[in-house]
Amino acid sequence: MKTYQTSQIKNIVLLGNAGSGKTIxxxxxxxxxKMIDRRGSVEQKNTVSDFEPIEHETGSSVFSxxxxxxxxxTxxxxxxxxxxxxFIGNVVSSLHVADLGVMLLNAQNGVEVGTEIQARHLEDLNKPMxxxxxxxxHxxxxxxxxxxxxxERFGSHVTLFQFPVQEGPGFNSIVDLMLMKVLKYPAEGGQPEITDIPAELKGKAEELHNELIERAAENDEALMEIFFEKGTLTEEELMxxxxxxxxxxxxxxxxxxxxxxNMGVGRLLQFIAKAAPSPSEMPAPKNSEGKEVPCDASAPASLFIFKSNIETHIGEILYFKVMSGKITEGSDYVNNNNQSKERLSQIFWVLGKNRTKVPELIAGDLGATVKLKNTRNNHTLTAPSVSFTFPPVKFPEPKYRTAIRPLxxxxxxxxxxxxxxMHNDxxxxxxxxxKxxxxxxxxxxxxxxxxxxKWHLDNEFKIPTEFLPPRIPYRETITKAxxxxxxxxxxxxxxxxxxxxHMIIEPYVExxxxPSxxxxNGKEFKVSVRDTEEHDLPWGGKLVFHNCIVGGSIDARFMPAILKGIMEKMEEG
Known part of the structure; x- marks a missing residue:
């Protein structure tokens, strides 16, 4: 099995609204x-990506x-x-380790709500798209x-590299603005025939080609000078x-x-292999010490766990990115989140539910391991010589809640x-x-x-459950002594x-x-405060507890129990 160097690795995440065609x-x-001999389909429930039973049942992706x-x-x-x-959590964790977001737009619908949401996450993480x-x-x-x-949504940075000769059911040809050729595909897709651009499209293609060159030149002052001087760029300069x-x-x-x-996919892959950034070309992430960790294969080894799931007969599978150095099979590493030692007895390349055992993974690569004892999502493992962690993935706040109980x-x-x-996954x-x-x-x-x-609880964990409306937390407050x-x-x-x-309660006033x-109710109560404790309450406010016991008639060791009883009653109302 070949070991790819950092410069030969590209990490991409497929994004887009539901129905945009990411899985296909x-x-x-x-x-x-040539990773697979034949293409599966969502309808036949045999795609590499959607392999979970719930994904077959719903006909859509549920997990990354x-x-x-x-x-x-490459x-x-x-x-x-x-x-x-x-399922935006899967998107956010994947963006955390990817170096390029490939955003699919459904040609029927254009920019959709899901496109907008995922593009915002890309922008927040400053990831290329x-x-x-x-x-x-269609x-x-x-x-x-x-x-x-x-x-309109993404601005003038959107740059056409291709456009279809004809769209709709008759679509089979693409004008490629880098090659300045037409890619004509057979009915079953695959390898295209490369032909000249028809005369009626030549003007449009040249105009868009010049826009592409100008856009490329704008990102480098030296290239801009060459462009102004010569009016064009060489293929190497353009790339x-x-x-x-x-x-x-x-x-x-x-x-x-x-x-x-399968029309246009091969050319898309060629472009990603040549133009997409490798992990070492991306800005280096900062660790818990505030220092940058370059994606360097010669540095001390470190990896970040970005995803986990439970598989029957295997247990927990942990997916990771090699952030620096080289990860080797059978080596010991330190989990810097809890200081435990872990041995990576097996490391894998991953193809959906299939895994291929490999001896090592180089900085920038993605892989998986199994049977770690104390390592979970968002944990960092490093060589013993370093002790930093990487910041955890920040997930969106919940938007919906319900009560649940077993039948x-x-x-x-x-x-x-x-x-x-389920929370760990x-x-x-x-x-x-x-309470x-x-x-x-x-x-x-x-x-x-x-x-x-709920489907997982009922079908995989075999725990029949039901959802209930959350009760409303009616609360009372003290209005007088x-x-x-x-x-x-x-x-x-x-x-x-x-x-x-003997207890007196009254509203707390800052x-x-x-009190003395x-x-x-017409009666006078004198108190002598011996000790005071203040406790901030989880639901807001404050409890001020005055100990007014006279003469030590109650042993001091009972005081925590008295305070605990008061707190329990406050929680219950």
Whole structure:
């Protein structure tokens, strides 16, 4: 198995609204790189990317999946992500380790809501982006409208590298503005015939070609001078300007494909192999010490866990990016999040649910390992010589919540364990046991997100559950001073039990003097404060606890228990 160097590795993430064709594009990419012998389809439930049972049932991606293809002596790691906003956590974690976002636009619909949301995450992380207009072969395809919407949303950085000769069911040819040739595909797709641009499209192609050259020159002052002097750029100069423009987000290259027919996919891969940034060309991330960690194969080894999932008979599979150095099979590393030692007995290249064992992975590569004891999502493993961590992935806040309970009372403990495992796999699922409501509350990105959670509990964990509306937390507050006494007396043999409680409660006022006399219901109560404790309350406000016990009639060791009882009653109301 070949070991790819950092400069030979490209990490891309496929983005786009649901239905834009990410899974089918990834399938065509694998086929072009000869990773698979035949292309699967979503309808036949045999794609490499969507291999989970729930994905077969829903007919759409629910989890991100890692794959790779090899082309032009380059390893392209591909992360296919769900298009639905309910599963945005998978998108965010994938963006964290990718070096280029490939944003698919559905030629029927243009820029959609999912496109906008995912583009914002790309922008927040300052990651490069390229656009791919897919479904150009659909009878409702509108390429020009899609381009118009893309430029309206993403600005003048959108740069055409291709346009279709004819769109709709008759689509089979693309004008390539870098090659200045037409790529004509056979009916079944695959390798195109390269021909000259027809006379009627020559003017349009030359105009767009000049725009492309000008856009590439804008990203480098030296290239701009050459462009003004000669009026054009060589192929090498053009590619240099494009690469710099992509990294700086000064160029958003736009290609077109019909992924289902495998038209335009091979050329797209060739461009990614040549023009996409390698991990070492991207800005170096900072570690917990505030220092940059260059993606350098000669540096001390470090890796970051960006995803995990449980697989039957295998256990937990952890997916990681080699941030620096070289990771080797059978070596020991330190988990700097909890100071535990871990041995990577096996490391893998990943192709969907299939894994290929490899002896080593170089800085910038993506891979997986199994059977680590104390390592989870967002953890950093390093060589013993360094002790930093990488910042965790920041996931979006929940947007939807509901209460959940097992249908069988004996399953409560199992439900808790299952929910914790689901949270480990998908950190956007948050679990809360509300003492106030006496309910388990699950938080997620939407109703569909939590329905998928329930499906896993019912079908994979075999824990029948039901959703309930969260109860409303009615709260009362103290409006005036009140006093109460209670005498506890119990004789059950021996010395028996006896105790008296005398308590006064009143509203807390910031800056109020320590009390000495209370007048309640016509009675006067004198107190002598021996000790005061202040406690900030989880729901806001403050509890000020005055110990007014006289003469040590109650042992000091009972005071924490008294305070605990008060706190419990405050929680219950």
């Amino acid at each position: 594009l990834s399938e065509a990419m694998l086929f072009e790189g 999946s890692l794959m790779y293809t090899e082309i032009a002596d 390893k392209i790691n591909i992360l296919d992500t769900p298009g639905a906003d309910d 390229m656009l791919v207009v897919n479904h150009v072969d 009878d409702k395809s509108n390429f020009e409208k899609t381009i118009e919407m893309a430029k 240099s300007g494009i690469r710099k423009g992509i990294i700086s987000r000064g160029i958003f290259p736009l290609f077109c494909t019909a992924a289902k027919k 069988n009372e004996g399953d409560e403990e199992k439900l808790g364990e299952a929910l914790n495992r 998908d950190p956007t699922i948050l679990i809360e046991y509300s 106030e409501l006496k309910q388990i509350i699950v938080h997620g990105q939407g109703e569909h997100h939590l329905n998928i959670l 009140a006093q109460a006494d209670y005498r506890h007396k119990k004789q059950s043999g021996g010395a028996g039990q006896f105790g008296e409680v 800056g109020a003097p320590v 006399v209370y007048k309640i």
